[in-house]
Amino acid sequence: MTADSCCSCEISEEELRDYNGSDSEKPLLMAIKEKIYDVSTSKMFCGPGGSYAMSAGRDANRALAQLSFKPGDFNGSLEGLSDAQLEILQDWEHKFMDKYTRMRQLVPKKSPTENKAEEESVWDRTSAERIKSRYAVGE
Numbered sequence: 634m635t636a637d638s639c640c641s642c643e644i645s646e647e648e649l650r651d652y653n654g655s656d657s658e659k660p661l662l663m664a665i666k667e668k669i670y671d672v673s674t675s676k677m678f679c680g681p682g683g684s685y686a687m688s689a690g691r692d693a694n695r696a697l698a699q700l701s702f703k704p705g706d707f708n709g710s711l712e713g714l715s716d717a718q719l720e721i722l723q724d725w726e727h728k729f730m731d732k733y734t735r736m737r738q739l740v741p742k743k744s745p746t747e748n749k750a751e752e753e754s755v756w757d758r759t760s761a762e763r764i765k766s767r768y769a770v771g772e
Contacts, residue, residue, distance in 0.1 A: 643740045644669065646692055646709075653690025654680045660736075664692040664709070666726050667741060670733035692739060698722035709742065 649669065652662035660673045661680055672679045672689065679689045688696065692709035698718040699706055711719070 643738045645740045646742055649692070649739065650690045654686065661689045662736060663688050663690070663729075664739045665694060665697060665729055666722070667692075667709070667739045668726075668729075668735055669737040669739055670729050671736050672733055674733070694722060697725040709739070 646664075649662060649664060652659050654661050654676070660671045661676060662669050663672045663679060664670075675683075675685075677683055678685045680686060687702065687704060687707055691707045693707055694709045694711055695714070696702070696706040696708075698711070698714050698721050700721065711722075714722070
């Protein structure tokens with residue numbers, strides 16, 4: 634991946650984890666608000682052993698908004714954050730935009746409810762198509 638990489642190219646959280654600094658041949662990437670930035674220029678902070686090493690290869694929304702270093706806070710959830718915490722996250726996003734190259738777009742993780750709704754929608758379309766084809770013999 635280079636600085637010329639397409640910003641609209643999407644990668645999943647699982648794929649993002651490959652850019653955590655464990656492979657020196659890959660850039661250090663970090664996501665904030667579903668945008669992925671190359672933070673390789675801050676290896677001393679975001680690379681292995683750095684104070685922000687836990688953020689590399691992760692979606693760090695919650696941790697940044699809460700100014701937290703707890704492992705469980707390194708995720709993209711904005712649920713339950715206060716207005717003040719969302720403002721802190723916005724400040725972090727502006728810092729990232731100014732300092733780092735935006736590389737890709739993070740594919741948002743679907744909630745179990747969204748997955749179920751999508752499955753039901755596919756099932757409804759498939760069922761409707763079968764019914765339609767079954768009764769469309771005379772057309």
